[in-house]
Amino acid sequence: MVSSKTFSSLQFFTLFYLFTVAFASTEEAIALLKCKATFKNQNNSLLASWTPNSNTCEDWYGVVCFNGRVNRLNITNSSVIGNLYAFPFSSLPFLENLNLSMNNFSGTIPPEISNLTNLIYLDLNINQISGTIPPQIGSLAKLQILRIFGNHLNGSIPEEIGYLRSLTTLSLGRKLSYWFHSSFIGVFEQLVFFVSL
Ligand SMILES: *[C@@H]1O[C@H](CO)[C@@H](O)[C@H](O)[C@H]1NC(C)=O
Ligand SMILES: *[C@@H]1O[C@H](CO)[C@@H](O)[C@H](O)[C@H]1NC(C)=O
Ligand SMILES: *[C@@H]1O[C@H](CO)[C@@H](O)[C@H](O)[C@H]1NC(C)=O
Ligand SMILES: *[C@@H]1O[C@H](CO)[C@@H](O)[C@H](O)[C@H]1NC(C)=O
Ligand SMILES: *[C@@H]1O[C@H](CO)[C@@H](O)[C@H](O)[C@H]1NC(C)=O
Ligand SMILES: *[C@@H]1O[C@H](CO)[C@@H](O)[C@H](O)[C@H]1NC(C)=O
Numbered sequence: 472m473v474s475s476k477t478f479s480s481l482q483f484f485t486l487f488y489l490f491t492v493a494f495a496s497t498e499e500a501i502a503l504l505k506c507k508a509t510f511k512n513q514n515n516s517l518l519a520s521w522t523p524n525s526n527t528c529e530d531w532y533g534v535v536c537f538n539g540r541v542n543r544l545n546i547t548n549s550s551v552i553g554n555l556y557a558f559p560f561s562s563l564p565f566l567e568n569l570n571l572s573m574n575n576f577s578g579t580i581p582p583e584i585s586n587l588t589n590l591i592y593l594d595l596n597i598n599q600i601s602g603t604i605p606p607q608i609g610s611l612a613k614l615q616i617l618r619i620f621g622n623h624l625n626g627s628i629p630e631e632i633g634y635l636r637s638l639t640t641l642s643l644g645r646k647l648s649y650w651f652h653s654s655f656i657g658v659f660e661q662l663v664f665f666v667s668l
């Protein structure tokens with residue numbers, strides 16, 4: 472009796488483990504599908520593999536999971552036409568690497584970008600993004616690389632960028648005004664690279 476109970480709980484945990492390792496949470500998959508549905512060129516992109524019946528972690532182009540949660544989303548140069556308003560910022564709490572570079576994303580950067588609290592790499596290079604950099608970007612405490620050149624961003628760089636203590640690479644656009652608040656001085660101890668294009 473005892474040994475069969477032990478066996479079945481072991482089986483249960485093995486199955487549970489396999490399940491969590493192989494599949495992204497359903498919430499993450501649904502949120503990404505909703506976002507994809509807002510893209511204009513749905514059949515002209517590499518995202519054809521993003522379907523409800525496929526395995527998000529193993530089959531979806533550009534998605535890499537860690538412990539069954541979406542860890543990396545890299546759809547650079549994928550001919551995506553869209554905006555960031557439907558991006559599931561609050562549904563991807565374990566996302567560390569977001570690369571949307573070289574697409575046709577337009578509109579502004581939503582303040583909800585701050586919900587990606589584990590983000591380490593953020594690359595929005597070479598899109599059609601406009602408006603200003605939201606001050607909420609300063610909440611991304613783990614951010615090491617921020618690349619947003621090649622867009623239509625304007626205005627000044629928010630003071631809150633100074634909160635990004637882990638930042639090592641910052642590439643901004645040439646239309647931004649490089650007015651740095653005096654409180655920035657001495658903040659970027661680790662910043663080794665600063666490109667402006
Ligand atoms: C893409 O969608 C358009 C209509 O929106 C259709 O005419 C075209 O055949 C589709 N292409 C492919 C490869 O499915
Ligand atoms: C992102 O995808 C591009 C194109 O597939 C690839 O060249 C690049 O190495 C990828 N980067 C990461 C960090 O996975
Ligand atoms: C972008 O993708 C196209 C194919 O769709 C390829 O020809 C081009 O070299 C890629 N560009 C970069 C910079 O990877
Ligand atoms: C981006 O997409 C819009 C359509 O929404 C199009 O008019 C524009 O030419 C595209 N820009 C680039 C650089 O592909
Ligand atoms: C998401 O970001 C918005 C804007 O910064 C903020 O108001 C909201 O509280 C955040 N939600 C969570 C769950 O962190
Ligand atoms: C994003 O992908 C491009 C390849 O298309 C790569 O050159 C770039 O380094 C990536 N950005 C980050 C932050 O990993």
Ligand SMILES: *[C@@H]1O[C@H](CO)[C@@H](O)[C@H](O)[C@H]1NC(C)=O
Binds near residue numbers: 601602623625
């Ligand atoms: C920034 O660009 C927008 C259009 O994208 C424009 O309406 C606004 O006046 C510009 N602001 C500054 C300070 O240049």
